Amino acid sequence: MNIYQISFKNLYRNPLTTGLNVMLVAFGVGILCILLLASNQIERKLEQNAKDIDLVVGAKGSPLQLILSSIYHIDFPTGNITVEEAEPIMKNPMVKRAVPLALGDSYEGFRIAGTDSSFIQLYQLEIGKGRYWKQDLEVNIGSTVAKVTGLKPGDKFYGAHGLDGNGDVHKQHMYQVVGVLKPQGNVTDDLVLTNIGSVYKMHEPEGEEEHGSAEHHEEKEISNKEITAILIQYRSPMSVVLFPRMVNKNTNMQAASPAMESARLFSLIGVGLDTLKYFAILIMAISGLSIFISLYNSMKEKKYDLALMRCLGASKGKLFFHVVLEALAVTIVGSCLGILIGHLAVEVIGVYQESAQARLTGSYFVTEELYLILAGLVIGLVASIIPAMQVYKVDIAKTLSKS
Amino acid sequence: MIKIRNLSHNYTGGRRINFPDWDIDSMDQWLLLGASGKGKSTLLNILAGLLSPTEGTVTHNELNLHSLSGTALDRFRGRHIGIVFQQTHLIKALNAIQNLQIASSLAGLTFDDAHAMNLLKDLGIHELRKKYPHELSQGQLQRLSVARALINKPDLLIADEPTSSLDDENAFQVLEMLQTQAKNNQAALVIATHDQRVSQRIDKSYLL
Ligand SMILES: Nc1ncnc2c1ncn2[C@@H]1O[C@H](COP(=O)(O)OP(=O)(O)O)[C@@H](O)[C@H]1O
Ligand SMILES: [Mg+2]
Numbered sequence: 001m002n003i004y005q006i007s008f009k010n011l012y013r014n015p016l017t018t019g020l021n022v023m024l025v026a027f028g029v030g031i032l033c034i035l036l037l038a039s040n041q042i043e044r045k046l047e048q049n050a051k052d053i054d055l056v057v058g059a060k061g062s063p064l065q066l067i068l069s070s071i072y073h074i075d076f077p078t079g080n081i082t083v084e085e086a087e088p089i090m091k092n093p094m095v096k097r098a099v100p101l102a103l104g105d106s107y108e109g110f111r112i113a114g115t116d117s118s119f120i121q122l123y124q125l126e127i128g129k130g131r132y133w134k135q136d137l138e139v140n141i142g143s144t145v146a147k148v149t150g151l152k153p154g155d156k157f158y159g160a161h162g163l164d165g166n167g168d169v170h171k172q173h174m175y176q177v178v179g180v181l182k183p184q185g186n187v188t189d190d191l192v193l194t195n196i197g198s199v200y201k202m203h204e205p206e207g208e209e210e211h212g213s214a215e216h217h218e219e220k221e222i223s224n225k226e227i228t229a230i231l232i233q234y235r236s237p238m239s240v241v242l243f244p245r246m247v248n249k250n251t252n253m254q255a256a257s258p259a260m261e262s263a264r265l266f267s268l269i270g271v272g273l274d275t276l277k278y279f280a281i282l283i284m285a286i287s288g289l290s291i292f293i294s295l296y297n298s299m300k301e302k303k304y305d306l307a308l309m310r311c312l313g314a315s316k317g318k319l320f321f322h323v324v325l326e327a328l329a330v331t332i333v334g335s336c337l338g339i340l341i342g343h344l345a346v347e348v349i350g351v352y353q354e355s356a357q358a359r360l361t362g363s364y365f366v367t368e369e370l371y372l373i374l375a376g377l378v379i380g381l382v383a384s385i386i387p388a389m390q391v392y393k394v395d396i397a398k399t400l401s402k403s
Numbered sequence: 404m405i406k407i408r409n410l411s412h413n414y415t416g417g418r419r420i421n422f423p424d425w426d427i428d429s430m431d432q433w434l435l436l437g438a439s440g441k442g443k444s445t446l447l448n449i450l451a452g453l454l455s456p457t458e459g460t461v462t463h464n465e466l467n468l469h470s471l472s473g474t475a476l477d478r479f480r481g482r483h484i485g486i487v488f489q490q491t492h493l494i495k496a497l498n499a500i501q502n503l504q505i506a507s508s509l510a511g512l513t514f515d516d517a518h519a520m521n522l523l524k525d526l527g528i529h530e531l532r533k534k535y536p537h538e539l540s541q542g543q544l545q546r547l548s549v550a551r552a553l554i555n556k557p558d559l560l561i562a563d564e565p566t567s568s569l570d571d572e573n574a575f576q577v578l579e580m581l582q583t584q585a586k587n588n589q590a591a592l593v594i595a596t597h598d599q600r601v602s603q604r605i606d607k608s609y610l611l
Binding site (some may be wrong): 001002006009012013128155299304305307308309310311312313314315316317318396397400401 | 404444448451453454458463473474477478479481482488490492493494495496499501504505506508509510511514551555563
């Protein structure tokens with residue numbers, strides 16, 4: 001039996017107060033942990049997917065939407081552009097690599113992207129099983145697609161019209177899986193890749209809708225000689241200023257920078273995140289106050305124990321730490337519990353998330369979590385310093401001569 | 404063993420209390436007598452190192468008590484002086500045996516199990532060693548606090564008004580217990596009291 005065990009016994013003797021204080025700390029830390037994990041993972045996903053792409057050129061509309069649809073494969077495309085328009089851009093001397101994309105169909109919610117071999121180079125894709133696609137209607141599938149759908153090389157399937165998986169099935173042609181890609185840890189794991197010709201073929205016999213009705217792009221399909229977007233890598237960083245302006249001014253298309261749009265997206269989400277963050281910080285402040293109050297109230301009773309322990313040979317410093325430890329134990333247990341809650345919550349959010357591309361996972365740790373535990377320590381310290389100062393003020397003889 | 408020389412104390416705003424010189428030899432048993440307000444508790448607090456005298460010295464085995472630093476004095480008190488209070492102060496979160504263990508731990512000593520059992524047996528409370536303070540009677544609590552005062556084998560056992568709130572029978576019993584335990588544990592005993600009933604029971608007395 002030592003003095004520090006008494007700290008824990010005291011906590012144990014007041015389970016309700018202790019429980020409430022632990023919960024408050026845990027909730028505050030938990031929310032902050034969720035924010036930390038989610039924003040970190042989203043940011044990382046955004047970076048992984050856009051790493052090498054300097055610019056996206058597509059139909060006019062919202063630049064953010066263009067980026068989301070053609071890099072992250074989340075939103076719907078802004079529309080289509082003609083190959084005649086696209087070709088001069090792709091051949092421009094400032095462009096090192098231009099990857100065409102033709103979107104519009106999906107299989108069980110996974111997007112089918114028509115492209116060419118430059119896409120493989122851009123994302124440095126590797127074949128896990130089978131081979132790369134060669135002819136029309138041959139596809140490669142990402143590792144997640146393979147895992148979820150169970151498709152393997154040699155299997156055939158019908159693509160569905162539209163990107164959300166609720167469209168009609170294209171019954172006239174069947175795709176054939178010829179290869180499964182190795183896991184990449186980015187959006188390509190969730191894609192079905194084929195050549196652009198396959199996408200054209202799918203839509204050939206159907207009645208075309210009017211060109212130029214950009215507002216109804218959701219319903220609009222790929223038609224012959226049209227693509228959805230071009231992913232561009234510059235030859236030199238100098239092009240950052242000139243090239244987008246050239247596209248936006250001289251053509252009927254728009255150019256959007258992934259870096260700029262992601263930053264803009266983050267600043268939009270940021271407002272909401274900040275509110276939640278301040279709420280969590282408020283909870284943590286309240287937890288600190290609550291620990292302070294319970295400790296301060298218990299000092300009236302504790303004064304006798306402290307005076308007694310001084311009589312029995314305890315130094316002031318030892319008793320000071322004994323009081324502080326009571327608060328620290330609460331905040332350390334609370335913040336560890338909060339981090340556990342945070343990870344569990346993020347994992348649960350991930351399970352219920354619709355978009356596979358941005359799936360969150362709870363088994364991901366960031367170094368900032370250590371700061372949350374540190375914050376817990378600081379709260380415990382700050383909340384207990386004033387009550388613990390009583391150790392230095394208490395008049396032993398006087399306290400013990402009273403009952 | 405203990406020598407008090409030219410000792411006086413002045414509470415801020417209070418009058419000066421002078422204490423006659425006093426020698427306490429090892430295993431001496433003394434009554435510290437004086438009417439209420441004469442300074443008995445003050446002297447005990449100085450002897451225990453809980454209060455610093457305004458003037459004069461207390462030497463404990465040649466060691467000037469109040470020249471020790473705060474922490475060293477705390478440690479010295481824990482190891483060499485056993486204190487029995489008028490009110491029994493025990494730590495409520497701990498059971499009887501744990502209250503003894505903490506006394507050893509706070510003094511930086513290892514707990515002597517056999518010694519503890521002997522003390523509890525002598526005091527007739529060893530069967531209650533797992534009980535918490537709120538489960539014990541007033542008499543049992545007082546016995547337990549005597550055991551705690553002796554657990555670290557102090558040279559000096561001091562008791563401040565141990566009998567004043569007790570009836571005759573209990574007062575004499577407590578006095579008897581303190582005398583026996585002090586003797587068995589080779590500790591000197593100083594009992595401060597203004598209780599007339601006990602004043603004849605111990606030969607040596609120091610009057611304030
Ligand atoms: N903490 C204190 N501050 C100021 N005066 C005190 C304090 N303690 C005791 N006194 C005064 O010192 C005198 C001696 O008190 P005390 O030692 O308690 O006497 P006794 O124990 O003999 O009754 C009394 O006049 C009392 O009022
Ligand atoms: Mg007194």
